[in-house]
Amino acid sequence: MSDKGLRDVIAAQTSISDIDGTAGRLWYVGYEIEDLARNASFEEIIYLLHNLELPTRAELEDLSRFLVREREPHPFLARMMPTLAQNTSPMSMLRTSVSASSAFDPDGWDESPEAEYRKAMRLIAEAPTLIATFDRVRTGREVIPPDPGLSHAANFLWMLHGQEPDPEDAGVLDTTFILYADHTMNASTFTARIIASTLSDTFSAMTGAIGALKGPLHGGANEEAQKMAEEVGKPENAEAYVRDRLARKEKIFGFGHAVYKTMDPRATVLKQLCRELGERRKQPKWYEIFSAIEETTFEQKGLYPNVDLYAAGVYHMLGIPTDLMTPIFALARMVGWTAHVREQYADNRIIRPGSEYIGPRDRTYVPLDER
Ligand code: ACO
Numbered sequence: 410m411s412d413k414g415l416r417d418v419i420a421a422q423t424s425i426s427d428i429d430g431t432a433g434r435l436w437y438v439g440y441e442i443e444d445l446a447r448n449a450s451f452e453e454i455i456y457l458l459h460n461l462e463l464p465t466r467a468e469l470e471d472l473s474r475f476l477v478r479e480r481e482p483h484p485f486l487a488r489m490m491p492t493l494a495q496n497t498s499p500m501s502m503l504r505t506s507v508s509a510s511s512a513f514d515p516d517g518w519d520e521s522p523e524a525e526y527r528k529a530m531r532l533i534a535e536a537p538t539l540i541a542t543f544d545r546v547r548t549g550r551e552v553i554p555p556d557p558g559l560s561h562a563a564n565f566l567w568m569l570h571g572q573e574p575d576p577e578d579a580g581v582l583d584t585t586f587i588l589y590a591d592h593t594m595n596a597s598t599f600t601a602r603i604i605a606s607t608l609s610d611t612f613s614a615m616t617g618a619i620g621a622l623k624g625p626l627h628g629g630a631n632e633e634a635q636k637m638a639e640e641v642g643k644p645e646n647a648e649a650y651v652r653d654r655l656a657r658k659e660k661i662f663g664f665g666h667a668v669y670k671t672m673d674p675r676a677t678v679l680k681q682l683c684r685e686l687g688e689r690r691k692q693p694k695w696y697e698i699f700s701a702i703e704e705t706t707f708e709q710k711g712l713y714p715n716v717d718l719y720a721a722g723v724y725h726m727l728g729i730p731t732d733l734m735t736p737i738f739a740l741a742r743m744v745g746w747t748a749h750v751r752e753q754y755a756d757n758r759i760i761r762p763g764s765e766y767i768g769p770r771d772r773t774y775v776p777l778d779e780r
Contacts, residue, residue, distance in 0.1 A: 411765040416667065420760060421602060424461055425748050426591045430668035435675065437591060438462075446678045451561050451586040451741070452476065455533060458591055458748040459526065472530070473560075479534035480555040480564065482506070483513035486539065487552075494547035499540060499736045500629075504619040506539050507532060511612035518610070525754065528611050529747030536740035537561065540733055541568035562586055565740075570728060577689065578727055581682055585720055588675040589738050591745030592716075593668075597621040597628065601746045605753040606760040618746045619739055625662065628717075628742070631734040634663035635721035638698045647701035651709055661706050663699075663718030672713045679719035686726050695722035 412418060427436045435442040437454065438461050445454060449463075452473050456464040464472065486506050493502040514531060516524040538555055545552045545568075553568045563579035592598070601618040605611070622628035641650045654661055666673055680700070687696040699714075699722050706712050717738075724734050 414667070415762065418762065420594055420599060420762075421753065422756075423593065423749065423752060425458055425745065425752060426593050428593050428668050430666070430670055433669055433671040433674050433677075435592070435673075442588065442674050443678060446584050446587050446675075449587060451583045451590070454587050454590050455530075455561075455744050458744050459529065459751065475527075475530055476534040476561060477555070477557045479531045480538050480557075482535040482538055482542075483510065485509065485513065486535075487542065490539075490542055490546050494543050499543055499732050500619065500623045500739070502543050503536065503539060503736050503739055504616055504623075507536075507619060508612060508616040510535065511610065514612075520610075520754075522751065522755070525611060525751055529743075529751065532611070532615060532747060533740075533743050534561075536736075536743055537565040538568060540736045540740060541565060544569060544730060544733060545571075565737075566727070569733075581686055581723060582727060584678065584682060585723060585737075586741040588678060588716060589720075589741035591742070591748065595627065596624075597742065598746055598749050601750050602753045603760045605750040606757055608754075608757065611747065611750055614750045615743065615746060618742075622739055622742065623735060626660075628735045628738040630662045630715070631717035631721045631724070631738060632731050634699075634718050635725055635731045635734060637662055638695060638702070638721065638725075641698050641702065643694070644697040644701035647698060648705045651702060651705040655709055661702070661710070661712065663714055663721065664703075664706050664710075664712040666713075666715045669713065669715065673715045675716040676714040676719060679716065679723060680714070683719040683722040683726075686723055690726050692726055695725060698722075 425438065428434070437445055438457055440457070449457075453463055453469060455476075456469060456472050486509060489506070489509065490502075493505060497505070510532065514528055516527055542552050550571070553571045555564050556567050559567055559574070560579065560583065562583035563574045563576070566574035566579055566582060594602075597618040600621040601614040604614040604617045625633050637650075641647050651661060683699065684696045687693045699719055703714050703718070721734060724737065725731070729737065
């Protein structure tokens with residue numbers, strides 16, 4: 410009997426993150442996600458997921474210095490950007506740029522654990538620059554160089570908007586990065602681990618992971634959730650919209666989950682962030698629309714929101730264009746992907762599931778003229 414979607418397959422052992430889908434709980438290396446979202450910085454999470462311990466102050470400063478130094482991608486990628494900005498989606502740009510980065514990494518084909526760690530940190534460092542640069546180039550605005558005095562999240566807002574970021578906005582974005590950083594054996598992480606399990610390189614694994622994340626059933630759902638909220642327009646329309654969609658057997662994006670059978674704990678944090686940001690920005694509309702969609706979807710189908718629903722509202726209010734929402738998910742999940750790839754390399758066996766054959770058997774070849 411096949412296990413469609415591999416729900417009951419344990420594909421790897423991991424020390425990076427864990428989920429209790431019935432209780433709606435998520436831990437990074439044993440720390441509850443709400444605790445980390447409330448108290449940690451994204452840079453601490455990068456260290457934690459890769460080193461399985463929270464950093465000391467000196468370790469954090471070391472890592473932050475490395476990330477700041479590596480924010481500027483290779484000039485070749487900057488030269489390629491106008492072509493990509495004209496002809497591709499931001500996710501395709503990210504996939505192509507990450508793949509091309511393999512040609513310029515100073516560690517080259519060194520596959521020692523130390524080199525793999527540095528390669529991971531470089532990819533994490535350069536991803537926000539690529540995304541912000543893409544948006545500046547496609548909208549015909551000057552490219553803003555990274556600011557070494559700013560955190561990963563604040564620097565992204567700076568490079569995207571070209572204005573000194575509001576510290577509270579940067580804090581909100583930082584928290585969303587933490588929430589998106591890892592999530593056990595999701596489709597894109599599994600993709601990355603499968604590629605790594607053939608002893609292929611980190612860049613190939615990241616390229617594959619970005620491709621897997623792009624789909625609307627996975628990371629693409631935050632963009633679809635925002636489009637849905639825009640189509641709904643006001644909270645009073647939510648009920649009819651959800652009913653219609655469900656009657657047509659269409660998915661409500663930002664709802665349901667392969668593992669959580671209750672509220673996704675990341676959605677709880679994001680719901681609060683969306684409400685608070687809406688109050689601060691005097692834009693309560695988005696929270697109201699999303700929560701009206703939530704209410705009807707639960708009534709109609711018993712489905713809970715996942716990470717992508719309220720994240721869309723938060724990103725929209727931070728002035729992030731809708732088609733950059735999944736690339737932002739990718740820049741945060743790059744941390745989890747690279748940590749999983751290093752974990753795979755450390756204790757590898759090629760991943761090769763079986764399949765249940767359901768086609769015809771015992772056939773004999775018929776010559777071409779006789780068919
Ligand atoms: N809208 C409408 N119906 C849904 C939804 C949804 N969002 N989610 C699940 N269902 C339906 C399924 O179609 C299925 O119906 P059926 O029994 O009539 O066929 C039933 O609910 C049970 O589905 P599950 O087995 O719980 O869902 P599955 O594990 O197959 O899929 C998935 C999980 C892909 C996340 C699904 O819920 C979905 O498509 N959601 C919308 C897209 C989305 O938000 N994706 C982001 C997920 S989180 C992440 O990747 C970051």
